[in-house]
Amino acid sequence: xxxxxxxxxxxxxxxxxxxxxxxxxxxxxxICVMSGNFVQRGEAAAxxxxxxxxxxxxxxADLVLELVTPCSVxxxxxxxxxxxxxxxxxxxxxxxxxxxxxxxxxxxxxxxSEIKSKQTEIRTAISEGLSYPAALRKAVGSPLxxxxxxxxxxxxxxxxxxxxxxxxxxxGGHDSDxxxxxxxxxxxxxxDKAELKNCERAVLYKLRTMSKDDFANIxxxxxxLENRIIEAVKSATTLDELYDSIxxxxxxxxxxxxxxxxxxxxxxxxxDSEPRYLRVLAMSEYGKKLLSxxxxxxxxPVITRYRDAKQIGGSVLSQFENECRxxxxxxxCTNEALPCCDDMTYRLK
Numbered sequence: 381x382x383x384x385x386x387x388x389x390x391x392x393x394x395x396x397x398x399x400x401x402x403x404x405x406x407x408x409x410x411i412c413v414m415s416g417n418f419v420q421r422g423e424a425a426a427x428x429x430x431x432x433x434x435x436x437x438x439x440x441a442d443l444v445l446e447l448v449t450p451c452s453v454x455x456x457x458x459x460x461x462x463x464x465x466x467x468x469x470x471x472x473x474x475x476x477x478x479x480x481x482x483x484x485x486x487x488x489x490x491x492x493s494e495i496k497s498k499q500t501e502i503r504t505a506i507s508e509g510l511s512y513p514a515a516l517r518k519a520v521g522s523p524l525x526x527x528x529x530x531x532x533x534x535x536x537x538x539x540x541x542x543x544x545x546x547x548x549x550x551x552g553g554h555d556s557d558x559x560x561x562x563x564x565x566x567x568x569x570x571x572d573k574a575e576l577k578n579c580e581r582a583v584l585y586k587l588r589t590m591s592k593d594d595f596a597n598i599x600x601x602x603x604x605l606e607n608r609i610i611e612a613v614k615s616a617t618t619l620d621e622l623y624d625s626i627x628x629x630x631x632x633x634x635x636x637x638x639x640x641x642x643x644x645x646x647x648x649x650x651x652d653s654e655p656r657y658l659r660v661l662a663m664s665e666y667g668k669k670l671l672s673x674x675x676x677x678x679x680x681p682v683i684t685r686y687r688d689a690k691q692i693g694g695s696v697l698s699q700f701e702n703e704c705r706x707x708x709x710x711x712x713c714t715n716e717a718l719p720c721c722d723d724m725t726y727r728l729k
Contacts, residue, residue, distance in 0.1 A: 382670065383407040383545065384473040386447070386463035386536065388415045388563075390425050391570075392435045395479065395551055395561040400440040402547045403477045409442045409670055411473060413466045414661065415452035416703065417574075417710035418645070420459045422637025424713035426573040430726060433661035442667035445470070445660060448699060449645065449706045450653035453638050455512070455600065456528075458653070460535035466655050468542065471677035472670060475543035480533040482524050483548030491522045491530075492537045511632045574713040576641065580619050582712070583644045587613045587622075590643060597648045600639050605631065609639070645706055656699045657692075659683045660728055684728040 383403045389396055389412075403410050414436065416429045425432065433444040451462035467473045482488055495502070498519045505515035517525045524530045529549060537544055551561025559565045567573060576583065590613075595606035608626055616622035619640070626636045642648075658680050663671060675682045681696060683689050689700035704723040711718035 381407045381474045382409045382472050383475045383477050384411045384467035385477050386413045388419050389432045390419050390563050391427050397439050399479045399547050404440050411443045412441045413445050413447050413463045416446050416449050418449045418453050422641045424574045424576050426567050437662045437664050442664045443670050444662045445658050448703050450647050450651050456532050456535050461539045464539040469680045470674045472673050475545050477545040478533050479547050479549045480529045481527040482530050485546045488533050491524050492534045494520050509630050511630050578713045586644050598642050656695045657681050657683045686724050
């Protein structure tokens, strides 16, 4: 059995190791679909995608595929859906594994079914001014929706027909101060990390050049939110000040950060946000065999370098070149600015 994991590993910690080890005990191989250099919380990844993929393989993953930036900076629903699409398009995965605060797959599936049956109530709650997570909790009422990994697990269940495997999280919870099992705690203690704040003035410059219509063309901007963003941009002199000025009970900090990041990267409603290829970031010896099987079965082309995308052309080349551009911007998010072209020159070892 081959099992897929959708992940960020931002950065990799003991909880991730526990997840992979638990899956390895039940599977012949593990394929990870991992966010690239920008992540779902609306930030630059603390460590580059190439380094995170290398660490994942060193800790038991067999193959790490990239989830391109327009997919990785979506809401939990979009992140889960596109990650699942890549796993399913590999054509060799039998199951999908994920960590969650709840280790009871039946309980998670029950909440997933209830969400599907209460879409009208959820939409009504949103129309009353609640954020999507708050609307879910109001309509469904399950305490399982109070923790982020449960919510993401439910989105995976809603998006896939692969056999689900839930591994109960261990250690401190999400956003805790557990420096061994919490990515946020690890990031807070890192001195050498990439973060959007290193490009703060560049981000503010970009936003100040945008019109109300430009903001309205960013995914997740609705119900006149573009007007609120425009007013905040006029006065904000830091990113934190900007986020705080825009936030309401309807618009969470995470949603606002994703919107601002997409605006900075010029990811609009017109940007292709469907995966067009399977891009390999790292692999083990056994991963080479899995990659050979995928190449024969997948409907999406397999890419290991720029030349592959160039030979295919079309939407594949366009999406890859956009990813190169995002990586070039990421190189300015590091503590010391780096030159361009990592994606263009990277060779899989």
